[in-house]
Amino acid sequence: MMRYRNMERKDCQAVQALFEECFSHPWKKEAIEETLCMEGYVSLVVETDQRIVGYIGYRSVLDEADITNVAVSPDLRRQGIGHELLDRLLFLAGQKGICTIYLEVRVSNTAAITLYEHAGFRVCGQRKNYYTEPEEDALLMSYSG
Secondary structure, eight states: OOEEEEOOGGGHHHHHHHHHHHOSSOOOHHHHHHHTTSTTEEEEEEEETTEEEEEEEEEEETTEEEEEEEEEOGGGTTSSHHHHHHHHHHHHHHHTTOOEEEEEEETTOHHHHHHHHHTTOEEEEEEEEEETTTTEEEEEEEEEO
């Protein structure tokens, strides 16, 4: 059974391990811990069988937010976890009066782009050479709730 909840300090090591699985430049555990103290930062995790298998986070300022990371364990992708995380984040953001949410995504990450488009995000720009290892452009996407 999947359990969606707010991230807690005890989850930071597991979230960092998930980031190692998912990203070419994962955040360090200390950076993940810092988000727990940042004003306007919200982090959600998905847990199954005592294992963190998904994460989403955003940082808000006034009525705008930026999604910082979305990660789902590679062995559990395409099962609706990312969709559910995104839906929960959009709901929470709406409750907090956030009107616009931004994110960047690799131009080659068609699965993530499709997920975001189905949630109502639209491409609003492109960032040249935004990512490294491998070097790649990012699409800038926005959501207006």
